[in-house]
Amino acid sequence: MDFRxxxxxxxxxxxxxxxxxxxxxxxxxxxxxxxxxxxDxxxxxxxATFPGGMVSFDRxxxxxxxxxxDxxxxxxxxxxxxxxxxxxxxxxxDxxxxxxxATFPGGMVSFDRxxxxxxxxxxDxxxxxxxxxxxDxxxxxxxxVSFDRxxxxxxxxxxLxxxxxxxxxxxxxxxxxxxxxLFDRxxxxxxxxxxLxxRxxxxxxxxDxxxxxxxxxPFHYARFSGGLVSFDRxxxxDGLMSFDGAAFSxxxxxxLxxxxxxxxxx
Numbered sequence: 001m002d003f004r005x006x007x008x009x010x011x012x013x014x015x016x017x018x019x020x021x022x023x024x025x026x027x028x029x030x031x032x033x034x035x036x037x038x039x040d041x042x043x044x045x046x047x048a049t050f051p052g053g054m055v056s057f058d059r060x061x062x063x064x065x066x067x068x069x070d071x072x073x074x075x076x077x078x079x080x081x082x083x084x085x086x087x088x089x090x091x092x093x094d095x096x097x098x099x100x101x102a103t104f105p106g107g108m109v110s111f112d113r114x115x116x117x118x119x120x121x122x123x124d125x126x127x128x129x130x131x132x133x134x135x136d137x138x139x140x141x142x143x144x145v146s147f148d149r150x151x152x153x154x155x156x157x158x159x160l161x162x163x164x165x166x167x168x169x170x171x172x173x174x175x176x177x178x179x180x181x182l183f184d185r186x187x188x189x190x191x192x193x194x195x196l197x198x199r200x201x202x203x204x205x206x207x208d209x210x211x212x213x214x215x216x217x218p219f220h221y222a223r224f225s226g227g228l229v230s231f232d233r234x235x236x237x238d239g240l241m242s243f244d245g246a247a248f249s250x251x252x253x254x255x256l257x258x259x260x261x262x263x264x265x266x
Contacts, residue, residue: 004028008065010035019043020077024054032065032089039069044077058082062119065089074098074131080110086119086143093123098131098155111135116143116167124148128155128179136160140191146170151177152203158182164191164215172196176203176227184208188215188239195219202226212239212260221245229253236260 003013004026015025016038027037039055057067058080069079070092081091098108108131111121116138123133124146135145136158147157148170159169160182171181172194183193184206195205196218207217208230219229220242226249231241237260243253255262 001025003030006030008032008035008037012036012038014038015042016040017042019045020055021045024056026056027060028056028058030057030060032060032062032067034064036065037067039067039072042069042072044072044074044079055079056082057084060084062086062089062091067091069093069096072096074108078108078110080112081114082110082112084111084114086114086116086121088118090119091121093126096123096126098126098128098133109133111138113137115139115141116145117141118143120144120146122146122148123150126150128157129153130155132156132158134158134160135162137162139163139165140167140169141165143167144170146172147174149173151175152179154178156180156182159186160184162186164188164193166190169193170196171198173198175199177201179203181205183210186210187213189213191215193217195222197221198223200224200227204228204230206230206232207234209233211235213237214239216240216242218242218244219246223247225249230256231258231262232256234258236262 008030012035020042054077062084066089074096112134120143128150132155138159140162144167152175156179164186168191176199180203188210192215200222204227212234216239232254236258
C-alpha cells in the first residue's frame with residue numbers, strides 16, 4: 001500500500017487490528033500536519049531473516065498529526081522513520097509488545113538519522129523481549145522520547161552517534177533484565193537522559209566515547225543488582241551525572257580512560 005509523498009492535514013487513516021506478515025505500507029516522503037494514522041492493536045510478524053511486514057515513514061515530515069501503534073504486537077517486521085523530521089505531533093507505541101523474531105540492521109523500530117526539534121515519541125508501558133529500537137545518528141534539539149515504565153528483557157535501545165542539544169530521553173520507572181541501552185559516541189551539549197527510579201538486573205548502560213559539554217544524566221533512586229554503567233573513554237567539559245539515592249549491589253560505574261572534568265557522582 002503506497003502513501004508516498006502524500007499530504008495529511010486532517011482525517012483518519014486506520015490500520016487498527018490489521019495483521020502484517022509480508023509486504024510494505026509506505027508513507028515515505030509524506031507530510032503530516034494534522035490528522036491521525038493508527039496501527040493500534042495491529043500485529044506484525046515475520047520470518048527469521050526479515051520478511052514480515054514493513055511500515056515506512058522514511059524521510060517523512062511531521063509538524064502535527066498523531067501516529068500510534070498503541071497495543072500493537074511485533075514478533076517480526078519493521079517500522080522505520082529513517083531520516084524523518086519531527087517538529088510537532090506525536091508518535092506512540094504505548095503498551096506495545098516487542099518479542100524479536102527478525103534479524104536485520106537498524107532495529108525493529110528505527111528512527112535512524114531522524115531530526116527532532118519538537119514532538120513527542122513514547123514507548124510508555126511497552127514490553128521488549130529480544131528486540132531492538134534504534135535512534136542511531138539522530139539529532140535532538142527538542143522533543144521528548146519516553147520509555148517510562150517500559151520492561152526490557154534481553155533487548156537493546158541504541159542512540160549511537162546521536163547528537164543532543166535539547167529535549168529529554170526518559171527511562172523513568174523502567175525495568176531492565178539483561179539487554180543494553182547504548183549512547184556510545186553520542187554528543188551532549190544539552191538534554192536530559194533520565195533513569196529515575198529505574199530497575200536494573202544484569203543490564204548494561206553505555207555512554208562510551210561520548211562527549212559531554214552540557215546536559216544531565218540522572219539515575220536518581222535507581223536500583224542496580226548486577227550490570228554496568230559505563231562512561232569509558234568519554235570526554236567531559238560540563239554536565240552532571242547524578243546517582244542521588246541510587247542503590248548498588250555487585251555493580252560497576254566505570255569511567256575508564258575518561259578525560260576532562262569528570263563530574264561528581266551526586
